[in-house]
Amino acid sequence: xxxxxxxxxxxxxxxxxxxxxxxxxxxxxxxxxxxxxxxxxxxxxxxxxxxxxxxxxxxxxxxxxxxxxxxxxxxxxxxxxxxxxxxxxxxxxxxxxxxxxxxxxxxxxxxxx
Amino acid sequence: xxxxxxxxxxxxxxxxxxxxxxxxxxxxxxxxxxxxxxxxxxxxxxxxxxxxxxxxxxxxxxxxxxxxxxxxxxxxxxxxxxxxxxxxxxxxxxxxxxxxxxxxxxxxxxx
Numbered sequence: 521x522x523x524x525x526x527x528x529x530x531x532x533x534x535x536x537x538x539x540x541x542x543x544x545x546x547x548x549x550x551x552x553x554x555x556x557x558x559x560x561x562x563x564x565x566x567x568x569x570x571x572x573x574x575x576x577x578x579x580x581x582x583x584x585x586x587x588x589x590x591x592x593x594x595x596x597x598x599x600x601x602x603x604x605x606x607x608x609x610x611x612x613x614x615x616x617x618x619x620x621x622x623x624x625x626x627x628x629x630x631x632x633x
Numbered sequence: 634x635x636x637x638x639x640x641x642x643x644x645x646x647x648x649x650x651x652x653x654x655x656x657x658x659x660x661x662x663x664x665x666x667x668x669x670x671x672x673x674x675x676x677x678x679x680x681x682x683x684x685x686x687x688x689x690x691x692x693x694x695x696x697x698x699x700x701x702x703x704x705x706x707x708x709x710x711x712x713x714x715x716x717x718x719x720x721x722x723x724x725x726x727x728x729x730x731x732x733x734x735x736x737x738x739x740x741x742x743x744x
Contacts, residue, residue: 551730560641560736561736561737562639562734565732568731609676621667621732
């Protein structure tokens with residue numbers, strides 16, 4: 521079964537450092553999403569891509585977060601500088617068509633110390 | 634008001650019972666409705682989706698949608714200890730391709 525690949529699985533970083541996460545969606549999935557899930561809460565959308573274009577980044581803290589999907593395939597989410605409140609699970613998901621539901625990757629658990 | 638609301642639980646049911654999980658949403662134009670299961674430390678896994686009013690059954694799972702009441706539910710029949718997880722309700726608001734998630738309901742199935 522096709523999977524959404526994410527790396528790394530776990531990341532510990534110090535406050536004020538830079539950190540990056542990578543995602544490779546299921547082949548042929550044009551829509552890619554980055555979500556953040558704080559422990560005990562539901563996932564919150566950070567950014568949505570359609571091919572290489574950003575469709576929605578209204579909830580992305582743009583002073584410190586950036587996301588790109590240069591060739592419309594894999595994507596990178598960066599945080600610089602990291603803050604203690606950024607500790608969370610960062611989930612990537614992809615979808616063949618809008619409204620078809622997503623397939624999530626295994627996520628990256630970020631701990632900022 | 635949150636866009637998607639769920640009771641955080643925990644909801645505790647004995648093995649073999651029916652578990653009923655509920656969700657309400659605020660955008661009356663919402664088009665698609667999903668239930669995800671999330672085990673502790675894992676990513677969400679899609680288990681059901683429903684687009685039209687009424688019931689949709691898949692094995693032990695039944696999703697129910699009432700758009701007039703802006704209410705969606707998930708029934709799990711013959712609950713098993715392996716069903717113990719957090720269940721996330723997700724909704725696609727009108728004219729968007731994104732999913733808005735509720736906070737999730739923790740289900741505990743006791744042997």
